[in-house]
Amino acid sequence: MNEALQGNNFYFEKAASVQPDPINPKLRTMEVIDTDFHFTPGWPIIRDYLTEPFKSRIFHYPATGLEYNPEPANEKPGVGQDTHGIAQTGADVLKVLDQFAVDTVILNPGYNRPQSIFNEPVLAAISSAHNDYLIDKVFPVSDRIRANMMVCHRDPHMAAAEIRRVGHHKQFAGVFTEFSALYEQLGNAKFDPIFDAMQQHGLVLTAHSGGFFPHFSPLWNGARTWIELFGNAPIGNCMAHLAAMIVQGLFDKYPEQKILFQEGGMWWLPDFMLRMDDFYLGSGGDIALVERKLASGERYLHKVPSEYVLSNVRFSTQPITIPKNQKHFSWLLELCHAKDLFCYSSDWPHQTLDPANWVVENPASIDEDLQKAILSGNSRKLYGNRL
Amino acid sequence: MVDYLIGAVGDIPEGMGRAFQAGRRTVAVFKSKGKFFALSNRCAHRGASLCDGELSDNGTVVRCPWHNWPYDLATGEHRLDPKEKQRSFPVRVEGDRIIISI
Numbered sequence: 046m047n048e049a050l051q052g053n054n055f056y057f058e059k060a061a062s063v064q065p066d067p068i069n070p071k072l073r074t075m076e077v078i079d080t081d082f083h084f085t086p087g088w089p090i091i092r093d094y095l096t097e098p099f100k101s102r103i104f105h106y107p108a109t110g111l112e113y114n115p116e117p118a119n120e121k122p123g124v125g126q127d128t129h130g131i132a133q134t135g136a137d138v139l140k141v142l143d144q145f146a147v148d149t150v151i152l153n154p155g156y157n158r159p160q161s162i163f164n165e166p167v168l169a170a171i172s173s174a175h176n177d178y179l180i181d182k183v184f185p186v187s188d189r190i191r192a193n194m195m196v197c198h199r200d201p202h203m204a205a206a207e208i209r210r211v212g213h214h215k216q217f218a219g220v221f222t223e224f225s226a227l228y229e230q231l232g233n234a235k236f237d238p239i240f241d242a243m244q245q246h247g248l249v250l251t252a253h254s255g256g257f258f259p260h261f262s263p264l265w266n267g268a269r270t271w272i273e274l275f276g277n278a279p280i281g282n283c284m285a286h287l288a289a290m291i292v293q294g295l296f297d298k299y300p301e302q303k304i305l306f307q308e309g310g311m312w313w314l315p316d317f318m319l320r321m322d323d324f325y326l327g328s329g330g331d332i333a334l335v336e337r338k339l340a341s342g343e344r345y346l347h348k349v350p351s352e353y354v355l356s357n358v359r360f361s362t363q364p365i366t367i368p369k370n371q372k373h374f375s376w377l378l379e380l381c382h383a384k385d386l387f388c389y390s391s392d393w394p395h396q397t398l399d400p401a402n403w404v405v406e407n408p409a410s411i412d413e414d415l416q417k418a419i420l421s422g423n424s425r426k427l428y429g430n431r432l
Numbered sequence: 433m434v435d436y437l438i439g440a441v442g443d444i445p446e447g448m449g450r451a452f453q454a455g456r457r458t459v460a461v462f463k464s465k466g467k468f469f470a471l472s473n474r475c476a477h478r479g480a481s482l483c484d485g486e487l488s489d490n491g492t493v494v495r496c497p498w499h500n501w502p503y504d505l506a507t508g509e510h511r512l513d514p515k516e517k518q519r520s521f522p523v524r525v526e527g528d529r530i531i532i533s534i
C-alpha cells in the first residue's frame with residue numbers, strides 16, 4: 046500500500062518498487078499449448094549424439110548460411126533469433142514455459158539449422174543426433190515437452206528413414222519442415238516418401254517459414270530489408286506451398302494428413318480460399334495431369350480447394366497482427382475460421398515473440414470459447430494422443 | 433495531480449529502468465545521462481514491461497524488451513509513429529529524492 050509522507054513543503058505518496066509480470070494472469074488459469082518454440086542445443090551436445098562416420102569427421106557445427114537481420118542498423122542489438130534466450134536443455138525449456146504461462150510445448154529444431162546445412166547426408170546425421178538427444182535427455186525431463194522431429198526434408202527418402210526410426214516415440218508430435226521460395230512446394234509428389242512414413246504414426250507435418258539464408262531465389266535476391274524478408278516473403282511462400290498441397294492431390298492421397306503452417310500469416314486466407322475455388326471450378330482440367338492423379342487415374346479433386354483447408358490445414362498464430370478496430374479483428378477471425386484453424390504459438394526466442402496476452406486481452410473479438418480453442422483446444426484436436 | 437516519491441537518486445542505476453506502483457499505475461522510471469524519465473510501464477503494443485527495456489539512440493529512447501519498439505523517453509512517443517504513445521509523467525528531483533506527478 047502507498048504510504049503518505051510529508052516532504053519539506055508538501056505531501057506525497059510513496060511509490061512501491063515492483064517487478065511486474067507482463068503475462069496476463071488469466072493465462073495462468075487456462076491451458077496454454079505453444080506450437081512453435083525453437084530449441085537449439087549447441088554443437089558439443091549434438092556432436093555427442095552423432096554416429097560414425099560423422100562423429101569423427103565433423104569438428105564444428107556446419108551451419109554456414111548467412112543470417113540476415115537489421116542488427117547492423119540498430120543501436121540495440123538482439124533483433125532476430127535468440128533475442129529472448131537460448132534453450133538447450135529440458136530445464137531451460139521448463140523455465141521459459143513457466144515464465145510465459147505455457148503448459149505444454151512443441152519444440153522445433155533450432156531455427157536456421159536445417160535450412161543452412163547444404164550437405165544433405167550431414168544434415169540427416171545431425172537431425173538424428175538432435176532427435177536422439179531429445180529422446181535421451183529432454184523428453185524424460187517432463188511430459189509438458191513434445192517436439193517436432195528434425196529431418197532432412199530436402200531428401201524425402203532420408204527424411205522418411207528418420208521418421209520411421211523415431212516416429213514411434215510418443216513425445217514426437219510431428220515432423221519439422223520449412224516452406225520458402227528456395228524449396229520446391231511441399232505439396233509436390235516428390236515428397237510422398239515423407240507422407241508415406243508419417244501415415245504409420247499419425248504425425249502432423251509442421252511447415253515453418255524458412256529458407257532465407259543466403260538468398261538464392263531470384264525474387265528475394267532483390268530484397269534489402271528485414272521487413273521484406275520476414276514480414277512479407279513468408280506470406281506468398283506459404284500460399285505457394287499450400288496451393289500445391291491442395292491442387293496436386295496431397296490430401297486426396299493422404300486424407301488424414303494434417304499440416305500446421307507456421308509464420309506464413311493467415312489473414313490472406315479468405316481470398317486464397319475463394320480464389321482457389323473459383324480457378325478450380327473454371328480451370329481444373331490440368332489437375333488430371335499432376336503426378337498423384339496420373340497414378341490414381343482420377344481427373345479431379347475430391348472436393349473444392351477451400352474444403353481441404355478446413356479439413357487438413359491449421360495455422361499457428363505467431364506473429365499475429367491485430368487491427369485496432371475490434372470489429373475488424375472479429376471479422377478477420379471469423380473469415381479465417383479461427384475457431385477451428387488457429388493454434389497458439391509463441392516463436393520463443395525470436396524477436397517476433399508472441400506471448401499469449403493478446404488471446405485474452407481482446408474479449409470484444411475473442412470470447413471465452415474462442416480463447417480456449419486458440420490456446421489449447423485446436424492443438425489438442427490436431428495432435429490427438431500425441432499431446 | 434498526485435506526487436509520488438519514487439526513492440533516492442541512487443536507487444536507479446544510470447542507463448537502467450525500474451518499475452514502481454504509484455496508486456493504480458505501474459510506472460517505469462529510467463535514468464539516462466543523469467536525468468530521470470517516467471513512462472507507463474505496460475507497452476502499448478502487447479504489454480511487455482518497459483522497465484526491462486534497454487536505452488538506445490544516445491540515451492533518448494527505451495526499446496521494448498519484447499519487440500523492440502523505440503519510445504522517446506521524454507515524450508513517450510514511438511520514434512517511427514508518434515500516434516503509438518506511452519503515457520509519460522513529469523519527474524523532478526528534490527534534494528536526493530525522485531518525485532513523479534500523476
Ligand code: FES
Pocket residue numbers: 475476477478479480496497498499500501
Ligand atoms: S510488447 Fe512492446 S514492442 Fe511489443
